[in-house]
Amino acid sequence: MTHISVKVDGTTYEDDVEPRLLLAHYLRDRLGLTGTPIGCDTSNCGACTVDLDGATVKSCSVLAVQADGCEVTTIQGLARDGEWTALQRAFHEKHGLQCGYCTPGMIMAARDLLRENPHPSPDEVRKALEGNLCRCTGYQNIVRAVLAASGQQDASGHQVSEGVTA
């Protein structure tokens, strides 16, 4: 067992873990933070994307011991006092999901994009989400949601929401 100290969504946890424990399993099984789903075993799908010290990672491809001393933000750490962020609202308003399984990862990846590039083009949104698979939507409404959250219209002139810092 290895001792770790990790701050997750604002709360610091101290735990003894097996070195082989994946961060995704630590979040879900030890901390009960099941908002982060696991979709694949091949680092492809991006459903388990979380923020680790300010950058997105696929939490199925990080060991919990590698997060020792770090700060993790999951989808469950975004809302403040029960209020969704504008990015979360945009996914809701633009119907950027159907089954919702990919949504936590999509939102974490889109949040990472908007931090680096607050006004991305539709193409830049698609590039930024290339590591996140959605099998329902065909991605159109996901791209619309991210553009809306950035305060921009998409090419088809769909109505947009307020600008945002995600």
Next chain:
Amino acid sequence: MIPPAFEYTRPTSVDEAVRALAGAGEEAKVLAGGQSLLPLLRLRLAFPELVVDVGRIPELRGVREDGDALVIGALTTHHEVVHDPLVRAHAGLLAQATATVADPAVRHRGTLGGSLAHADPAGDLPAVALALDAELVVAGPGGRRTIPAREFFVDYLQSALAPDELLTEVRIPKRDGWGFHYEKFHPVAQSWAIVGVAALVRRADGGVAEARVGLTNMGATPLRATTAERELAGADDSAAVARAAEAAAEGTRPSQDLSASPEYRQHLARVLTRRAVLTAAGMG
């Protein structure tokens, strides 16, 4: 899936890491960003007794200049490589190719050294390192040694690293003024290249004076298209480049898999070499 059990150590210096590796014989694996190793562990394709996590060794990180060379710490992430001003200025081919590796989340974790040490011929960066004539500096119990990229990739997933050696930095000769292009053919975003071609071109009189061509996924190791390189020297128009590119697959023995037959890969190598060289030469 759950990785097999292993012992874990997190050294804070290169010397400490080398001692840990030396103590474990052949049973240790180095963990840097983990973007190649963790999938192998999850799929139970690797069973190390000891994982040596070098991810917190500061001396392995960062980019600096050393005369005519650029020196990139092995632990420098793909994301850092893509955005580094020195890399962009002196090794643009590496920055461009690295931006095509996997996806943003993987690039946040994955490292240049890890990608090279993994020695996957389908990875983008081994062929780029070959084209750039990079040198790999490794630390072992007896000190440091430098291995040219052309001697580093030994076989499929096998490098010239001894079990008790750690890749510490990658030295790349500056190629200021050379044109470059990485042409990657892949079925969907973020997937591995079916074939990739890394081209470096020194231009003169509107044509190609000298060319370096690295091939991704055209055999058990990354390769240089040496015959095509010879024939590209002096190519003064696009037709001459196209003729020279016909030799790009010469001597290759690419694999067969679900994506492509060996013949199709050889076809791709010729077409992609033509495209990559023309773009690198500003003739595309």
